[in-house]
Amino acid sequence: MPAPPSCLPPARSLAPHWAAVPQHMSASLDLEAALLGRACRLDGQALAQIHDQYYPALYRFALYRLGEPEAAADLAAEVFVRLLDALHAGRAPQTSLRGWLFGVAAHLVADHFRRRPTVPLSEALSDGQSVAGEAEARLARGAVRAQLRRLTDEQQHVLALRFGDGFSLEDTAATLGKSVTAVKALQFRAVEALRRALRTDDD
Amino acid sequence: MTDVDTLSNALEDGLAALEAGQPLAAVQVELAARHPEQAGELGALLAAAQAAGAGQSLAAVPRPAQLASRASFLARAGALRRPAQPRRGGLGRFLAPALARGLAVLFVFLAGFAAGTYGAVTASADALPGDPLYALKRAVERTELLLANHPAARARLEADFAQRRIDEAQTVAAQGRETRVAFTGWLSALDGERWTVSGLPVIVPAGTPVTGEPAPGTWVHVAGAVRVDGSILAERVGVLSNADVPLPTATPAPSTAPLTTAVPGAGEDVEFTGVVQAIAPTAWQIGGQTVRVSAATEVRDNPLVGQVVGVRAERQADGSLLATRIELEDDDIDDDDDGGGGSSPSNTPDPSDDDDDGDGGSSTPHTPEPDDDDGNSGSGGPGDD
Numbered sequence: 001m002p003a004p005p006s007c008l009p010p011a012r013s014l015a016p017h018w019a020a021v022p023q024h025m026s027a028s029l030d031l032e033a034a035l036l037g038r039a040c041r042l043d044g045q046a047l048a049q050i051h052d053q054y055y056p057a058l059y060r061f062a063l064y065r066l067g068e069p070e071a072a073a074d075l076a077a078e079v080f081v082r083l084l085d086a087l088h089a090g091r092a093p094q095t096s097l098r099g100w101l102f103g104v105a106a107h108l109v110a111d112h113f114r115r116r117p118t119v120p121l122s123e124a125l126s127d128g129q130s131v132a133g134e135a136e137a138r139l140a141r142g143a144v145r146a147q148l149r150r151l152t153d154e155q156q157h158v159l160a161l162r163f164g165d166g167f168s169l170e171d172t173a174a175t176l177g178k179s180v181t182a183v184k185a186l187q188f189r190a191v192e193a194l195r196r197a198l199r200t201d202d203d
Numbered sequence: 204m205t206d207v208d209t210l211s212n213a214l215e216d217g218l219a220a221l222e223a224g225q226p227l228a229a230v231q232v233e234l235a236a237r238h239p240e241q242a243g244e245l246g247a248l249l250a251a252a253q254a255a256g257a258g259q260s261l262a263a264v265p266r267p268a269q270l271a272s273r274a275s276f277l278a279r280a281g282a283l284r285r286p287a288q289p290r291r292g293g294l295g296r297f298l299a300p301a302l303a304r305g306l307a308v309l310f311v312f313l314a315g316f317a318a319g320t321y322g323a324v325t326a327s328a329d330a331l332p333g334d335p336l337y338a339l340k341r342a343v344e345r346t347e348l349l350l351a352n353h354p355a356a357r358a359r360l361e362a363d364f365a366q367r368r369i370d371e372a373q374t375v376a377a378q379g380r381e382t383r384v385a386f387t388g389w390l391s392a393l394d395g396e397r398w399t400v401s402g403l404p405v406i407v408p409a410g411t412p413v414t415g416e417p418a419p420g421t422w423v424h425v426a427g428a429v430r431v432d433g434s435i436l437a438e439r440v441g442v443l444s445n446a447d448v449p450l451p452t453a454t455p456a457p458s459t460a461p462l463t464t465a466v467p468g469a470g471e472d473v474e475f476t477g478v479v480q481a482i483a484p485t486a487w488q489i490g491g492q493t494v495r496v497s498a499a500t501e502v503r504d505n506p507l508v509g510q511v512v513g514v515r516a517e518r519q520a521d522g523s524l525l526a527t528r529i530e531l532e533d534d535d536i537d538d539d540d541d542g543g544g545g546s547s548p549s550n551t552p553d554p555s556d557d558d559d560d561g562d563g564g565s566s567t568p569h570t571p572e573p574d575d576d577d578g579n580s581g582s583g584g585p586g587d588d
Contacts, residue, residue, distance in 0.1 A: 042280050042283055044277055044280060044281070044284075044507050047276065048273065048277060048505040049505060051276050052273070052505060055264070055269050055272060055273070056264040056269070059262075059264050059265075059268070060262050060264065073269075073272070076268075076272060077268075077271070077275070080272060080276045081276070084283060088283045144254045162218065162257070163252070163255055163257045164261075165261070168219075168222075169215060169218075169219070184212070184215050185207075187211075187218070188210065188211035188214055191214060191251050191252045192248065194255055195247045195248050195250070198247070198254065
């Protein structure tokens, strides 16, 4: 009789190892640990909760990176399939569930571009967004998008979480398992690269 | 502090302000006042960030895609959860199924005492279609169902057994054992004669009797045969629910004449309680009734198949029910007028039979009355009073 996988590390070890996790994040990490414990037993309620909680953010992350709603929906769904496989194989997320899910999403994004390197960059950024009506920004969007693709993966992750998902600096850092300082530096370099592209195109 | 540190800190301040909803120009002015040396640079950085999406409203998440992902995620989890885990919750919840199972075994044991042996009953648990003990396994299941007196418990058993049928079909197909199978599952893809039902590839050749309108997202019952190459060849297919699939994408009522004649009771609010029998992206099967869901439907507490929910719905002009709210009920509700429709799909009403409105536009509505929807379960329809 196969025993249910005991895939959980002790709850305490879920606390992240980096310093200065804000209070609200550590509270949500505790909740996450409890949820993960039940998910390990493939508890339907817990899994449903995880799906409801993370699907929207994963979808927006994928949409920001891929620019295609259908591909983004497929990618978000695939992340959850991978989660089940991992739980079933007893390879539960060891650090933070959120970090694990977005880590898988990032891998899948990379796979996506490996398989389809020359993807037309469609209406990613304008989708569902009301841009302040500056013609300048509109003209720049094509250049911005092309430039986004030239950033490093890490920089693009940061922008996808901060701008695509509206995560705070702290949440972004916790999701990526990086320090706040590192994320701040990444986003600065990313935005600076974008600004250079805008300037050469506009002026 | 270096220039870059100052700039990246200032940029973060500006981004936080943008996220908080302040207009770009105001943020630029504010930052310029604080960092006059780098005002130009900061202004350009913020403009670039905004062009990349900073401070803009988040993209809408397509609800049908989210629900489809959720449904297949949970179905897959159910398939992996092979030995049914005891439910969390009160001791009674755990004991009741155990007791029922014990009694079931005892019943079958007593009934077959002369011919069979007790060992056969327990050994039958792993029997597959085509095995000598398979009939005994199904008999135990039927007895367990008979002994489940709570509708929620019965529905849960039915869901468990339905999953067993799928697992069995998967196993015998993998073995390439030529035998007959029958199962109920979620139709996720339909490519000519190649269908995918709860993850199982099924071949449905042209000419196979199919009742109802199969479409991705509907629930179907498949009866067929496993061939020696491991493929499953359907012989009969029945669609379980109304399957009003085009809700999110296409316009409603695609080819039929516009329904100006409203059915009696259109627009009325309907409330009832029932066991969730199936969850698909655009419609749920609850207590024998098909209830459509839309982006506007408020779904609370993540109900799962087998749980008892309260439904508030509005009767649409075409007679269908569109849920406005679905929420989990307390478990100890004692209504026993539902939960009976899940095992045999053939007795679900199929309004698709008469949906071609070609008979001269007669205004006689032949859509079923509200209560006819669960005619198989007797009189006590939920909308009676």
